Amino acid sequence: MDCCHYYRSTESGDHLFSIDLSRIRFGPGSLNELAWEINGTGARSIGLFTDSTVKNLELFDVAVRSLQSAGVEIHIYDEVCIEPTDGSFEDASRFAMEQRVDGFISIGGGSVIDTCKAANLFSTYPAAFQTYVNAPLGDGQAIPGPLKPHIACPTTCGTGSECTGIAVFDFARASSKTGIMSRHLLPDKAIIDPRWTHSLPRQVVAATGFDAISHALESFTARPYHTRARPQSPEFRPMTQGANPWSDLLCSEALRLAGQNLVRAVNDADDFKARGAMMYAATLSGAAFGNAGCHLPHAMSYPISALVRNHPPKGYSQETPMCPHGVSVILNAPAAYEFTCKSTPERHLEGASLLGAQAKDIRLNEAGTLLSEHLLNMMQQTGMPNGIKDIGFKSSDIDDLVVGALAQERLLSVSPRKVSEQALKDIYTRALEYW
Numbered sequence: 001m002d003c004c005h006y007y008r009s010t011e012s013g014d015h016l017f018s019i020d021l022s023r024i025r026f027g028p029g030s031l032n033e034l035a036w037e038i039n040g041t042g043a044r045s046i047g048l049f050t051d052s053t054v055k056n057l058e059l060f061d062v063a064v065r066s067l068q069s070a071g072v073e074i075h076i077y078d079e080v081c082i083e084p085t086d087g088s089f090e091d092a093s094r095f096a097m098e099q100r101v102d103g104f105i106s107i108g109g110g111s112v113i114d115t116c117k118a119a120n121l122f123s124t125y126p127a128a129f130q131t132y133v134n135a136p137l138g139d140g141q142a143i144p145g146p147l148k149p150h151i152a153c154p155t156t157c158g159t160g161s162e163c164t165g166i167a168v169f170d171f172a173r174a175s176s177k178t179g180i181m182s183r184h185l186l187p188d189k190a191i192i193d194p195r196w197t198h199s200l201p202r203q204v205v206a207a208t209g210f211d212a213i214s215h216a217l218e219s220f221t222a223r224p225y226h227t228r229a230r231p232q233s234p235e236f237r238p239m240t241q242g243a244n245p246w247s248d249l250l251c252s253e254a255l256r257l258a259g260q261n262l263v264r265a266v267n268d269a270d271d272f273k274a275r276g277a278m279m280y281a282a283t284l285s286g287a288a289f290g291n292a293g294c295h296l297p298h299a300m301s302y303p304i305s306a307l308v309r310n311h312p313p314k315g316y317s318q319e320t321p322m323c324p325h326g327v328s329v330i331l332n333a334p335a336a337y338e339f340t341c342k343s344t345p346e347r348h349l350e351g352a353s354l355l356g357a358q359a360k361d362i363r364l365n366e367a368g369t370l371l372s373e374h375l376l377n378m379m380q381q382t383g384m385p386n387g388i389k390d391i392g393f394k395s396s397d398i399d400d401l402v403v404g405a406l407a408q409e410r411l412l413s414v415s416p417r418k419v420s421e422q423a424l425k426d427i428y429t430r431a432l433e434y435w
């Protein structure tokens with residue numbers, strides 16, 4: 001496709017890109033239409049996945065009443081934990097099999113939606129756990145066919161999991177985060193009701209909002225799809241195919257919205273307009289990275305999540321050490337973009353500008369610094385930690401973090417600039433403390 005100067009056909013590079021997307025219903029009140037949506041799937045025995053916090057919210061009752069009016073059988077699973085593991089995926093899958101559900105609804109953040117995807121997969125095509133897990137940590141086998149209907153209802157403004165075919169988890173047996181990826185995991189429908197954001201703690205809005213920003217920035221700066229080798233068969237074209245004209249559209253709008261609304265949404269719980277805009281930005285950036293892909297900030301975040309020892313996050317119900325996904329991503333991001341900007345400075349400059357940075361008269365060799373400084377400014381305004389030192393990491397931990405990041409081959413392959421072991425060490429060192 002030679003639609004613009006950035007994407008060019010080459011002899012050996014891929015010559016097309018694909019778009020996979022859930023059917024989306026967005027807006028306040030959309031949750032009330034759950035009955036109509038579930039009836040459209042034909043499912044009658046529903047596995048309703050959530051967590052113990054969301055289950056006690058008033059809007060959860062709205063969803064249950066809507067389902068009751070549809071006359072379906074409801075089996076509630078409320079034991080999803082934040083940052084799920086292989087063990088918690090297996091528990092949820094067992095529940096789905098025991099209850100013989102023929103349709104799935106997930107109501108929660110990314111952890112809930114990802115757990116529901118896994119329960120749908122393993123109850124539809126039972127197999128040893130590692131079968132479908134990304135290689136090299138798992139066997140990386142293809143999912144045999146379509147899954148049962150899944151309606152995803154996100155309650156936070158960041159993960160975008162309702163629009164992706166990716167389920168991420170902490171693979172305890174391999175001491176690393178990884179995922180299961182397939183177009184079959186993409187939820188059939190997404191019901192996105194911004195009313196969920198009204199009661200979110202500010203720390204959750206910040207963490208999930210920065211996750212959304214990084215999905216958009218990473219997709220926007222990802223290696224372009226035409227630079228990847230042309231697949232021998234369509235089945236080998238990866239979902240995370242690289243930046244493409246369609247994901248660019250979504251990223252641009254997501255960045256513009258997030259730049260204007262994140263700080264307001266975090267600092268003013270009554271600014272429903274800003275929180276609603278962040279929910280929309282998160283959906284757009286989720287749909288973008290589901291078709292383009294994330295790279296360095298996400299690859300570097302997974303070992304941080306796996307190795308964090310003493311970060312009791314405010315605003316989260318979990319008491320054990322845990323680093324919210326969006327925090328682990330954004331703490332690497334300023335340093336990572338300073339590194340990747342050398343490959344495509346014009347993209348980094350445009351990303352910074354969309355986010356609201358003053359890009360006029362900035363030279364291309366200053367693009368990485370501009371983007372990095374703008375992100376740091378937003379992080380300071382929203383109470384983010386000052387680098388990974390603030391969440392308990394020391395210089396002596398960097399070698400272990402690098403080993404964990406190097407294992408994220410799929411994400412690293414989408415990076416616009418090839419990253420070496422030494423470069424990862426340097427980026428983590430820079431990310432220890434920023435201001």
Ligand SMILES: [Fe+2]
Pocket residue numbers: 159211215298325329
């Ligand atoms: Fe993410």
